[in-house]
Amino acid sequence: MAGDLNHFFVNHLIVGFVLLVTNLFVHKAFGWAVFSEVQDFIAGLPLAVQIFLIVLAADLVQYSAHRAYHEVPVLWRFHAVHHSAKHMDWLAGSRQHILELIATRCLVLTPIFVLGFSKEVIDIYVIIVGLQAVFNHANVNVKFGWLKYIIVTPQFHHWHHSSDDAAIDRNYAAHFAFLDYLFGTAVRGQKEWPDAYGVVGDYVPVGMFRQQLFPFQSVTRMVKAKFRARAERDRQQG
Ligand SMILES: [Zn+2]
Numbered sequence: 001m002a003g004d005l006n007h008f009f010v011n012h013l014i015v016g017f018v019l020l021v022t023n024l025f026v027h028k029a030f031g032w033a034v035f036s037e038v039q040d041f042i043a044g045l046p047l048a049v050q051i052f053l054i055v056l057a058a059d060l061v062q063y064s065a066h067r068a069y070h071e072v073p074v075l076w077r078f079h080a081v082h083h084s085a086k087h088m089d090w091l092a093g094s095r096q097h098i099l100e101l102i103a104t105r106c107l108v109l110t111p112i113f114v115l116g117f118s119k120e121v122i123d124i125y126v127i128i129v130g131l132q133a134v135f136n137h138a139n140v141n142v143k144f145g146w147l148k149y150i151i152v153t154p155q156f157h158h159w160h161h162s163s164d165d166a167a168i169d170r171n172y173a174a175h176f177a178f179l180d181y182l183f184g185t186a187v188r189g190q191k192e193w194p195d196a197y198g199v200v201g202d203y204v205p206v207g208m209f210r211q212q213l214f215p216f217q218s219v220t221r222m223v224k225a226k227f228r229a230r231a232e233r234d235r236q237q238g
């Protein structure tokens with residue numbers, strides 16, 4: 001919990017900086033990709049439709065990145081930090097590796113920029129992201145009825161953090177739960193709340209600084225083990 005408070009302050013203090021850097025990067029790298037026809041079309045839509053579209057575009061990118069973080073072993077070492085929380089509360093969402101935070105912001109800002117959403121719509125999106133990050137991790141015991149199939153609720157994201165077999169690599173969406181139902185990655189038929197949270201095997205260290213170092217040490221160990229296995233194989237064959 002104290003470690004999560006460190007994550008909260010560090011991640012929020014650097015968030016402004018991260019947004020500036022990613023905005024600059026995205027403008028430099030993808031300026032060629034912006035078409036004024038697309039921008040004009042988006043700007044002509046009602047505000048509510050623009051907000052739906054920006055959240056949908058962002059969540060499609062977030063879903064893909066999040067899935068890669070779970071399914072690519074090197075990326076998982078970074079994302080495991082976010083999953084290491086064994087108790088879920090509003091602060092648990094702040095526990096995140098700094099490189100994951102930067103990479104995800106870059107990836108999400110790219111389509112938002114290319115599609116040409118206005119500053120007003122982007123501001124609303126930024127507020128939605130901040131609120132939903134806290135809401136998804138909070139212990140809010142409210143019944144959402146059929147809405148739980150449309151938007152991400154605390155129950156939906158708590159199941160993403162569960163160490164239960166049925167929940168591993170499931171419920172990736174951050175805003176729209178229907179994406180997981182659409183792509184076949186939703187946790188189904190489970191009771192309302194999971195029993196246990198955290199990384200299976202519990203190998204992520206405690207404390208913010210050790211958690212920032214952990215993926216690098218873990219990937220180094222993984223590479224060394226691969227080289228050792230290859231050397232052993234060569235020795236046996238030779
Ligand atoms: Zn995850």
Ligand SMILES: [Zn+2]
Nearest residue numbers: 093137157161
């Ligand atoms: Zn989470």
